[in-house]
Amino acid sequence: MNGRADKSLAVKFECDSDELMKPVSVDTTSESDEETLVSSKDILVSQITSRRSKRFPGRMEVAGSKKPRRNIPDEPLNTSEPELEAERFEGESETEINAREKSGETMVSPGISDPAKWLKFSITQEEVDKLRSKVMAQVTNRNSSGLLYGLDKEQHEVYRLLERTIRDNEGHSILLIGPRASGKTAVVAKSLRSLSLKYPKQFITVKLNGYHQSNDNMALREIARQLDEQLKLGFGIDATDTFEKRGLNDTFQTILDILDNNKQFVASDNEEKTLRTVAVVFIIEEFERFTYHNRQTLLYNLFDLSQNSTTAVSVVGITTKITAREMLEKRVKSRFSQRVIQIANLSTLDEFVSKCQENLMIREVSDLNQQYVALWNEEITRMFQTEISVRKILFQNFYTVKNIKEFLNCAVYPLSRISVASPFPKAGDLGKYFHLLTPNYLQSTVDGLSELETCLLVCAARLIEKLGLDIVNYNLVYEEYTAQIKRLNASTSLSSTTNSSGNMNAGMMLQNHKAWSKDACKYCWERLQAQKLIIDSVSTSVFASGPVAGKLASLGSARLNEDSRMVSVAINLEELGHLIPSSSFIKSMTTL
Ligand SMILES: Nc1ncnc2c1ncn2[C@@H]1O[C@H](COP(=O)(O)OP(=O)(O)O)[C@@H](O)[C@H]1O
Numbered sequence: 001m002n003g004r005a006d007k008s009l010a011v012k013f014e015c016d017s018d019e020l021m022k023p024v025s026v027d028t029t030s031e032s033d034e035e036t037l038v039s040s041k042d043i044l045v046s047q048i049t050s051r052r053s054k055r056f057p058g059r060m061e062v063a064g065s066k067k068p069r070r071n072i073p074d075e076p077l078n079t080s081e082p083e084l085e086a087e088r089f090e091g092e093s094e095t096e097i098n099a100r101e102k103s104g105e106t107m108v109s110p111g112i113s114d115p116a117k118w119l120k121f122s123i124t125q126e127e128v129d130k131l132r133s134k135v136m137a138q139v140t141n142r143n144s145s146g147l148l149y150g151l152d153k154e155q156h157e158v159y160r161l162l163e164r165t166i167r168d169n170e171g172h173s174i175l176l177i178g179p180r181a182s183g184k185t186a187v188v189a190k191s192l193r194s195l196s197l198k199y200p201k202q203f204i205t206v207k208l209n210g211y212h213q214s215n216d217n218m219a220l221r222e223i224a225r226q227l228d229e230q231l232k233l234g235f236g237i238d239a240t241d242t243f244e245k246r247g248l249n250d251t252f253q254t255i256l257d258i259l260d261n262n263k264q265f266v267a268s269d270n271e272e273k274t275l276r277t278v279a280v281v282f283i284i285e286e287f288e289r290f291t292y293h294n295r296q297t298l299l300y301n302l303f304d305l306s307q308n309s310t311t312a313v314s315v316v317g318i319t320t321k322i323t324a325r326e327m328l329e330k331r332v333k334s335r336f337s338q339r340v341i342q343i344a345n346l347s348t349l350d351e352f353v354s355k356c357q358e359n360l361m362i363r364e365v366s367d368l369n370q371q372y373v374a375l376w377n378e379e380i381t382r383m384f385q386t387e388i389s390v391r392k393i394l395f396q397n398f399y400t401v402k403n404i405k406e407f408l409n410c411a412v413y414p415l416s417r418i419s420v421a422s423p424f425p426k427a428g429d430l431g432k433y434f435h436l437l438t439p440n441y442l443q444s445t446v447d448g449l450s451e452l453e454t455c456l457l458v459c460a461a462r463l464i465e466k467l468g469l470d471i472v473n474y475n476l477v478y479e480e481y482t483a484q485i486k487r488l489n490a491s492t493s494l495s496s497t498t499n500s501s502g503n504m505n506a507g508m509m510l511q512n513h514k515a516w517s518k519d520a521c522k523y524c525w526e527r528l529q530a531q532k533l534i535i536d537s538v539s540t541s542v543f544a545s546g547p548v549a550g551k552l553a554s555l556g557s558a559r560l561n562e563d564s565r566m567v568s569v570a571i572n573l574e575e576l577g578h579l580i581p582s583s584s585f586i587k588s589m590t591t592l
Pocket residue numbers: 138139140141146147148149150151178179180181182183184185186187355356358359404405408
């Protein structure tokens with residue numbers, strides 16, 4: 001209903017999650033510990049454990065069960081056992097398995113505190129570095145070799161259309177619509193990557209972004225720059241005559257001429273001595289922002305090219321706005337092929353987890369240490385399915401923002417720390433970024449308040465608690481404030497020991513507290529509002545006419561001016577009690 005409820009929820013969640021952290025130290029593979037987990041009252045924990053035991057019944061087996069447990073180091077491991085022979089790691093070929101078995105090296109699952117104990121193969125710093133940079137590229141979206149979970153259809157369609165552009169010289173225009181972090185860019189990047197492997201040097205990609213190129217002129221310059229650069233680098237065309245001209249009109253004209261007349265776009269395909277035209281693929285991120293440009297000239301021209309030019313030109317628009325197509329002007333729209341691909345955010349937790357996991361796994365082993373990769377994939381799988389701190393981050397992300405990118409950002413830190421001594425990411429490190437990212441907002445703002453501000457905030461929260469209302473106003477709070485200061489001074493002047501905890505703070509309590517004037521306090525009140533600890537309740541009139549009104553009137557708020565404007569408080573008294581240090585004199589006000 002109001003900010004207060006949300007925030008208090010956040011604080012509660014924080015507490016819960018702290019409890020959640022407790023079982024982390026527990027070895028999740030032994031049965032007795034499993035019982036501890038299940039018996040825990042925390043819903044989240046039981047959710048996680050039940051999920052885990054459902055998915056991985058094998059992992060829950062007690063030691064001594066039929067199949068040898070692989071992650072117990074002192075247990076003898078017989079690699080020729082049929083069950084184990086059948087086991088292979090994803091992406092591992094037959095020959096790799098054979099090689100592994102021949103070498104007689106034991107594959108022991110990680111997840112043991114000291115990696116040196118189970119690490120029977122040696123890895124070099126170089127191999128670690130290679131693997132790190134590979135995974136890091138996946139995580140930071142620089143490399144598109146990872147699998148895209150559940151987006152095969154979309155990816156195939158984009159690939160097919162662009163392939164037709166490159167191979168068959170057809171122009172196309174596509175609009176890719178989907179929420180943020182749903183994999184739109186990844187789909188396009190992956191298609192382009194496969195295409196550049198299949199059709200090397202037969203197309204040029206020009207990437208624009210609505211946030212970077214905020215008008216058509218900037219976009220044109222950027223197109224010219226990218227064309228210049230790629231032609232020079234990729235095709236060795238000596239561009240003494242660059243696209244980028246002094247005048248924008250000239251630039252535009254050159255680009256159009258060249259694209260249209262197909263003059264320079266000839267790749268030297270030496271073997272066949274045939275001249276192929278080079279296709280141009282425009283990738284336009286934040287597509288809808290280009291529709292704000294004056295008369296949509298750029299889009300008009302690009303779509304026009306895609307339909308009419310002799311050079312194959314395709315335009316791929318990427319946007320989050322479902323209405324992007326309707327935002328096109330009529331003449332622009334008529335040149336658009338009307339092909340729209342929608343990408344939906346996957347909705348189940350398992351799918352979300354798979355997507356996140358996919359980005360940390362290695363699918364192409366090309367030049368890496370194969371055993372390391374196999375172990376890596378196994379360890380990542382284990383982390384995602386059994387490590388409680390990882391599951392916690394996944395849960396929180398899924399039930400709040402559902403943003404893979406945020407999760408992947410968390411992974412950067414643990415990835416950056418892998419080394420020969422500890423070649424796998426640590427689950428504990430995963431949370432570090434997360435905690436930095438979402439510091440306890442209330443805690444840090446309350447910590448930063450001055451004494452008087454805290455005092456007023458506590459008084460406001462007191463009133464809310466005392467009167468059982470949702471809203472208060474400044475007049476009431478100031479009254480409460482003076483009353484509280486009076487009470488404090490009275491109790492200290494008595495210097496009696498009525499307050500049981502008073503003894504310790506006696507020296508401090510002796511000082512008299514000054515009750516500041518209403519005007520002085522008003523300034524602090526406004527600061528609280530600026531920091532959103534005090535929130536304007538918009539529907540004042542509703543309350544003023546409701547059943548509450550009578551109660552308020554009796555409390556002496558007749559004038560409806562600034563001081564009697566009703567506000568709500570973003571934090572409740574109990575939470576303040578936790579946040580305010582016990583050394584402060586305000587602490588005593590946090591109990592009624
Ligand atoms: N279905 C998916 N499977 C695996 N990874 C995904 C999937 N969807 C998104 N991602 C990952 O999420 C990150 C963000 O995706 P991105 O394509 O940049 O989103 P968008 O462009 O839609 O905002 C990328 O690192 C990508 O690899």
